[in-house]
Amino acid sequence: MSAALSQAAALTEAPAIELRGVTVRFMSTQREVVALNDINFTLLPGSFLTLLGPSGCGKSTLLRVVADIIAPSAGTVRVLGHAPVEARRRREIGFVFQDSTLLPWRSAIDNVRLPLQVGGGARTRRAGRTPEELLALVGLTGWEQAMPHELSGGMRQRVAIARALLGDPRILLMDEPFGALDEITRDRLNDELLHVWRETGTTILFVTHSIHEAAYLGQQVLMLAANPGRVREIVPIELPEPRHLSIRDTAEFGALAGRLRTILETC
Amino acid sequence: MAQDIGLSAPVAAAAPHITEAEQARAQYLAAQSRARWQRHLLPLLGAASLLFVWWALVAVFDVKPYVAPSPEVVAMTMMQKSNVLLTNLWPTMIEAISGFALGNLVAIAIAILFVHRKWVEMAFFPIVVLINSIPVVAKAPILVLLLGNGMAPKIAIAAIICFFPTLVNMVRGLEAISPQAMELMHVLSARKWEIFIRLRLPTSIPYLFSALKIAASTSVVGAIVGEWIGSQVGIGALIIQATYNFDSALLYATVITGSAFSVLFFLTIRTLERLCVRWVPHPA
Numbered sequence: 199m200s201a202a203l204s205q206a207a208a209l210t211e212a213p214a215i216e217l218r219g220v221t222v223r224f225m226s227t228q229r230e231v232v233a234l235n236d237i238n239f240t241l242l243p244g245s246f247l248t249l250l251g252p253s254g255c256g257k258s259t260l261l262r263v264v265a266d267i268i269a270p271s272a273g274t275v276r277v278l279g280h281a282p283v284e285a286r287r288r289r290e291i292g293f294v295f296q297d298s299t300l301l302p303w304r305s306a307i308d309n310v311r312l313p314l315q316v317g318g319g320a321r322t323r324r325a326g327r328t329p330e331e332l333l334a335l336v337g338l339t340g341w342e343q344a345m346p347h348e349l350s351g352g353m354r355q356r357v358a359i360a361r362a363l364l365g366d367p368r369i370l371l372m373d374e375p376f377g378a379l380d381e382i383t384r385d386r387l388n389d390e391l392l393h394v395w396r397e398t399g400t401t402i403l404f405v406t407h408s409i410h411e412a413a414y415l416g417q418q419v420l421m422l423a424a425n426p427g428r429v430r431e432i433v434p435i436e437l438p439e440p441r442h443l444s445i446r447d448t449a450e451f452g453a454l455a456g457r458l459r460t461i462l463e464t465c
Numbered sequence: 466m467a468q469d470i471g472l473s474a475p476v477a478a479a480a481p482h483i484t485e486a487e488q489a490r491a492q493y494l495a496a497q498s499r500a501r502w503q504r505h506l507l508p509l510l511g512a513a514s515l516l517f518v519w520w521a522l523v524a525v526f527d528v529k530p531y532v533a534p535s536p537e538v539v540a541m542t543m544m545q546k547s548n549v550l551l552t553n554l555w556p557t558m559i560e561a562i563s564g565f566a567l568g569n570l571v572a573i574a575i576a577i578l579f580v581h582r583k584w585v586e587m588a589f590f591p592i593v594v595l596i597n598s599i600p601v602v603a604k605a606p607i608l609v610l611l612l613g614n615g616m617a618p619k620i621a622i623a624a625i626i627c628f629f630p631t632l633v634n635m636v637r638g639l640e641a642i643s644p645q646a647m648e649l650m651h652v653l654s655a656r657k658w659e660i661f662i663r664l665r666l667p668t669s670i671p672y673l674f675s676a677l678k679i680a681a682s683t684s685v686v687g688a689i690v691g692e693w694i695g696s697q698v699g700i701g702a703l704i705i706q707a708t709y710n711f712d713s714a715l716l717y718a719t720v721i722t723g724s725a726f727s728v729l730f731f732l733t734i735r736t737l738e739r740l741c742v743r744w745v746p747h748p749a
Contacts, residue, residue, distance in 0.1 A: 265648075265652050266651075266652075267648050267651055267652065286652060286654055287654050289653075289654075291652060292652075293648070293649065293652045295645045295648070295649065296645075297643070297645055299643065299645045299646050299649050301646075301664070301667065302744040302745075303667050303670075303743070303744045312653070312663070313653050315659075315663065316650065316653050316654075316655035316656075316659040316660075316663055317650075317653045317654035317655045317656065317659065318654070319653065345743075345744060346744070347744060
């Protein structure tokens with residue numbers, strides 16, 4: 199149903215994210231490094247794409263190009279039909295880092311409120327969930343006044359997700375958000391992220407180095423190869439929705455994971 | 466039968482288990498309170514034993530009062546001459562606190578300038594390091610010549626002595642933000658002053674306080690050193706007077722008064738720190 203809706207929306211709306219021939223070069227003292235080479239892909243609104251690849255393949259760089267943190271050396275990037283800087287200024291982009299990046303002197307709820315207090319956030323704010331509702335959405339009701347050092351790593355990451363969702367951004371960029379967490383917490387947060395995605399209808403671009411996470415979360419897996427960072431393959435994940443963790447025990451999932459692993463070996 | 470045993474065994478064990486837990490808890494609490502007493506009592510015992518050694522050395526070797534006083538004479542002097550001590554503490558306090566305020570404010574302002582205008586830092590930081598490497602006792606006469614015999618040179622010396630640690634720590638604190646936090650602020654389109662107020666300044670506060678705690682003690686040192694050169698009043702002047710008069714009891718009493726103020730100043734700053742910085746766990 200939601201897939202059909204986003205398909206219909208795609209016909210009228212601009213793609214959520216569109217990259218054409220995107221290349222990023224860095225100058226280091228010894229030589230020029232090509233972080234990304236001629237990246238092309240289109241992401242429809244409301245979809246969930248995971249980025250998988252070996253370290254140094256430019257996954258994080260790709261997210262930063264979309265978020266207008268890094269400017270591409272060549273090629274064009276369109277976010278919701280506009281330049282990334284436009285999308286950033288309009289607060290269409292939420293970003294979740296590997297490290298929760300909470301301000302340690304602020305309580306959980308005040309961390310979620312940060313986007314309202316900088317960059318004219320109070321003005322650009324659309325009718326969306328309140329900070330309290332967002333904490334409830336990520337399962338942190340009752341922890342509003344807790345300080346970051348009183349929260350576990352998983353809880354801090356949930357606060358970071360709630361903060362990224364403030365103002366209902368249409369794009370959510372996640373850079374290995376659960377990479378530093380233990381497997382049990384990571385599984386739980388994977389499920390909660392799918393719940394959040396279904397609730398909000400946000401377009402998610404999710405970087406991971408876990409094959410299982412990539413296959414479980416994504417509707418598609420964009421596989422990147424390293425040196426230079428380039429698109430190796432885009433693998434559609436045709437698993438029934440809504441997904442539950444038990445799906446990982448099926449032969450179908452095992453075959454998918456196996457296929458991703460085989461491709462990864464040639465990246 | 467086997468099932469019976471399996472079920473009843475934990476039930477039977479349950480009753481003594483609870484009292485065991487209670488016992489363990491009581492033991493734990495007793496150990497805690499013992500540790501607390503030790504923490505408070507042992508330093509006092511240590512101080513008392515050193516006082517005794519001092520007293521015994523003076524008594525056994527029959528040390529003359531103009532060389533070193535015995536502790537009870539110092540205590541008596543502190544009571545009898547409390548008036549003299551306090552009138553001399555007063556100017557030292559004013560000089561130290563004013564110098565502390567002045568030196569730290571200027572250091573914070575310059576740190577903010579350095580962080581936002583890198584070329585200023587590159588141009589002037591080496592000179593700051595150079596000035597800092599001159600010993601205080603060498604800087605003091607220069608400032609006395611420049612500023613006269615009043616409180617001004619003492620305040621200046623106390624300020625200069627506070628300035629350097631605060632400048633270095635404040636610059637480090639303002640720059641101690643993670644690259645990800647900066648990226649977050651960028652994604653939120655935060656302006657420069659917003660990044661300063663919401664991110665840089667709060668990050669720097671713990672760094673600032675470690676510098677202020679050092680400055681609290683050193684500003685008193687600065688004021689006293691300033692008073693050694695051309696001053697009639699103050700703890701520093703009283704130290705010089707007492708030494709020239711071989712009044713060892715007064716000398717010791719003066720030193721104790723000065724360091725008592727220094728410790729009190731330090732504790733005030735530390736209390737302030739604990740009130741302001743609640744997000745960094747402090748050691749007990």
